[in-house]
Amino acid sequence: MRNFYTSFVALLCVVAMCVGCSDSSPKAVKGVKHVVMVGYDGLAGNTVEAAEMPTLKAMMDQGAWTLQARSILPSSSACNWATMFMGAGPEMHGYNTWGSRKPDFPSIALGKNGIFPTFITAIREKYPDANMCSMYEWDVIGDLIDNKAITYHKHVPAGESECRDITDAYIAYLKEHKPQVSMCIYDSPDHEGHGQGWASETYMSKLTLLDNYLAEIIQATKDAGMYDQTIFVIVSDHGGIGKGHGSTSMSEMEAPLVFFGKGIKKGYKIEVPVMRYDTAPTITRIFGVASPDVWRGRAIEEIFE
Numbered sequence: 199m200r201n202f203y204t205s206f207v208a209l210l211c212v213v214a215m216c217v218g219c220s221d222s223s224p225k226a227v228k229g230v231k232h233v234v235m236v237g238y239d240g241l242a243g244n245t246v247e248a249a250e251m252p253t254l255k256a257m258m259d260q261g262a263w264t265l266q267a268r269s270i271l272p273s274s275s276a277c278n279w280a281t282m283f284m285g286a287g288p289e290m291h292g293y294n295t296w297g298s299r300k301p302d303f304p305s306i307a308l309g310k311n312g313i314f315p316t317f318i319t320a321i322r323e324k325y326p327d328a329n330m331c332s333m334y335e336w337d338v339i340g341d342l343i344d345n346k347a348i349t350y351h352k353h354v355p356a357g358e359s360e361c362r363d364i365t366d367a368y369i370a371y372l373k374e375h376k377p378q379v380s381m382c383i384y385d386s387p388d389h390e391g392h393g394q395g396w397a398s399e400t401y402m403s404k405l406t407l408l409d410n411y412l413a414e415i416i417q418a419t420k421d422a423g424m425y426d427q428t429i430f431v432i433v434s435d436h437g438g439i440g441k442g443h444g445s446t447s448m449s450e451m452e453a454p455l456v457f458f459g460k461g462i463k464k465g466y467k468i469e470v471p472v473m474r475y476d477t478a479p480t481i482t483r484i485f486g487v488a489s490p491d492v493w494r495g496r497a498i499e500e501i502f503e
């Protein structure tokens with residue numbers, strides 16, 4: 199009888215503990231206060247090795263990386279950017295073409311702001327006061343991020359500035375506001391790929407210019423006193439072949455995904471399969487935010503120390 203009583207009390211304790219642990223949020227990465235995402239439209243995974251990109255390669259050496267993160271189909275822009283932000287594929291969020299500004303067919307679910315939940319939507323729920331910003335050279339991006347949940351977003355057209363304008367605007371914002379989450383999304387090197395071809399001389403020299411700007415962004419986080427508490431995330435939507443993309447060759451579908459900074463493994467090549475829709479849950483995981491139920495991507499746990 200005494201054994202029964204002891205077991206019964208133990209069982210009650212377990213039940214009580216489980217009632218208390220109903221929160222399914224993942225553990226935040228210790229000491230991380232900022233995520234800095236830098237995105238490149240059309241950066242093919244198979245062009246990086248030959249490219250003169252010392253900053254990106256140093257981040258790979260000191261971070262976790264793959265050059266084979268796979269796009270959803272078609273291997274086009276808006277549908278892949280939406281997928282990165284929304285943690286699920288076009289079949290669910292409905293943004294199905296290169297230039298979708300709104301779902302081409304109804305999203306299977308909507309967040310409270312009337313758009314399929316993005317990582318900005320999810321982080322806002324847990325951090326009502328977080329400063330989150332997005333700057334982008336291609337205006338369509340502005341329709342894919344949940345404008346009502348983000349603190350500030352700005353379309354900075356590439357114009358004649360060769361990506362200088364957006365870099366300057368983004369750096370100024372970083373230094374002034376020290377945002378918890380921020381994105382700087384270039385419309386290059388896609389432009390050069392369509393003009394002279396993927397891996398052409400023009401394309402490759404644009405990669406080097408963008409790499410110089412990446413070094414400036416890193417320096418800006420140091421100037422702002424953010425660097426030691428930051429995870430950098432380098433993303434792209436798709437690659438290319440010849441002067442186009444959208445189809446199923448690996449040159450078109452594979453693009454880099456690089457994580458670097460506080461709490462990230464160093465020199466770690468990501469070997470598990472990675473899809474475009476794994477980006478959002480990995481970013482929310484950094485801040486200990488649970489994925490919305492409707493997401494289908496998974497946090498890439500392997501990258502964390």
Ligand SMILES: [Zn+2]
Nearest residue numbers: 240388392443
């Ligand atoms: Zn394109």
